[in-house]
Amino acid sequence: MASLLPTFFSHDYLLLLLLLLFAFVLPSRCSHATQKEYLSSHHTVDVRSLLPTNSCSSSKALHEGYYEQRLNIVHQHGPCSPLHRKKNLSHKQILNNDQSRVDWIHRRISSSTSKQQDKLRDSLDSATIPARSGRSLSTGNYIVSIGIGTPKRDFSVLFDTGSDVTWIQCKPCVSYCYPQQEPLFDPLQSSTYANISCGSPYCSQLNSYGCSGSGCLYSVQYGDNSYTVGFFAQDSLTLTPSNVIPNFRFGCGEKNRGLFGRAAGLLGLGGDTTSLVSQAYQKYGGVFAYCIPPTTSSTGYLAFGGSSPTTNVQYTPMLTDTDTPTFYFLNLVAIIVGGQKLSISPTVFSTAGTIIDSGTVITRLPPDAYSALRSAFQRKMSGYKSASAFSILDTCYDFTGYNNVKIPTVALQFDGSVMANLDVSGILYVQSISQACLAFAGNSDPTDTAIFGNMQQKTFNVVYDLSKKVIGFSPGGC
Structure with missing residues (x-):
């Protein structure tokens, strides 16, 4: 038995043991991290919560x-x-x-x-x-x-x-x-x-x-x-x-x-x-x-006036246009789907320009930006049955038979590294469980102004400060 101890605790054996630990223990940790990352890039939603109630x-x-x-x-x-x-x-x-x-x-x-x-x-x-x-x-x-x-x-x-x-x-x-x-x-x-x-x-x-x-x-x-x-x-x-x-x-x-x-x-x-x-x-x-x-x-x-809350509010510059002073312009610079930034040329956004509007329902994007968003969203939703297009919405799904669904996160990034991570209520327009559609649409012309609509603004505390010429966003406003 004594003669076996040096062999058992030999350098080669210890090295083999460490390799086995790396092979079996560490991958489980990596898998756990990957799973957490996956979950953080998706909303897990009760299908019934997608529909409004009567009360x-x-x-x-x-x-x-x-x-x-x-x-x-x-x-x-x-x-x-x-x-x-x-x-x-x-x-x-x-x-x-x-x-x-x-x-x-x-x-x-x-x-x-x-x-x-x-x-x-x-x-x-x-x-x-x-x-x-x-x-x-x-x-x-x-x-x-x-x-x-x-x-x-x-x-x-x-x-x-x-x-x-x-x-x-x-x-x-x-x-x-x-x-x-x-x-x-x-x-x-x-x-x-x-x-x-x-x-x-x-x-x-x-x-x-x-x-x-x-x-x-x-x-x-x-x-x-x-x-x-x-x-x-x-x-x-x-x-x-x-x-x-x-x-x-x-x-x-x-x-x-x-x-x-x-x-x-x-x-x-x-x-x-x-x-x-x-x-x-x-x-x-x-x-x-x-x-x-x-x-x-x-x-x-x-609400009007008063000190706006500073906690979690991110401000982006409010741009002015003397020809159309009614509208509030801001710079949309990127779109992130499922935690991954889409490959969209900055000129796509700068050519069109962007306004934020409480009266427009569905956010409108330049054609190339919308195509990139739609493709990324479709890839991450490939496990669900497609449904027919509905009005201006062309990417729809049938959730019949599901209790819960996983919806990829969508975020809009504005100038100043301001990130608006959309609530799930701002990602899908749900007519019925059998027809839930991506709540974005593309403009027909690349020069048409992009519009940040009210559906995508849901649950944000949106702050307009004309004196400082900024617009702020903070999550969980209501």
Whole structure:
């Protein structure tokens, strides 16, 4: 036995033992690490959670301490909405309307070589715009409740970072108003209401204006022939009980046509001079934030001013375009799928440019960027059965029979190394379990502006700081 000990503990044997350890022990650790990496590059999702419920659930804001004075955001067609319709829009209608909005944005950006004022005719009766029915650029999106007048009347309005003029439907409707949930606003019942005179410098700030007697007329016409026309006026705007803006300038619409749902009008949060953000700049410092809820059956928030939270907020530069000051531009520089950065030339993004828009549903990408995203997503979803394309969405899957599915993570990287890791609710547009589609679409032209839409913004605390010219993102906002 003694003669065997040197052999047993020989150098060669110890070396063999170490090799066996490397062969069997270390690979198991590497496999564990690989598995963790795989899991971190995917969302594991209960299939049932992909569909909204019929009951409203309030989301708890992560940053309540900063945004105590905030408005609730709800989807106008969801169970949290105060607007009741006999029949909500179908998914196909919502997506078709979304394409109409995108077409309108692209036309507006491409044609705005200079800011021009369009004149209306000199009376409200003759200030006619073709009354063809069409798809409203804001149909199918999110609403907040605001108060107008003294005493205030509450109205449910669409909120939109891609529009400037705030407007509501007003009495008398000289020809027609579309049906809305709340009664029309009656200027005669507000002690603080006043029309803005045609000679006022505020009147000339409008992109389209005219006169009716001494009163200033406004007009907003959207790309699908939806429109609102009426008097440009001022009155008290109540956002929350402690946030009241006196002499707020808005459109008192007396001729309105379009599929705006049953909302009373629109809250304009664009960057031009007539928007709420610009009018209340001194009060709120050009700062506002919102969180779009993960489902149509939950709530988010819209808040103004105050100190924005610094924890986990990453800021990217806000770019300005003097030809189209309404829109908020930023630099999209890369896309990451399943933890892997896609091979996309930087010129693909710089040629198109990018805006962030609360009213566009589906994010639009330059053709080459979308093709790369689609291919990478399809490779990682190859284990699931494909479904037919749906409207503008061409990459769809059938999850029938699955309890859980694994969805690759998707992140958008912006200038300043800002990474927006999308919530799973912002990756798939789910019409039904048998048709869940990648919630992105490609533009038809490489020069068309990319649009960071509201579906991909879901659950982010999105902070706009016009004074610092930055836009911030932090996860888990609602």
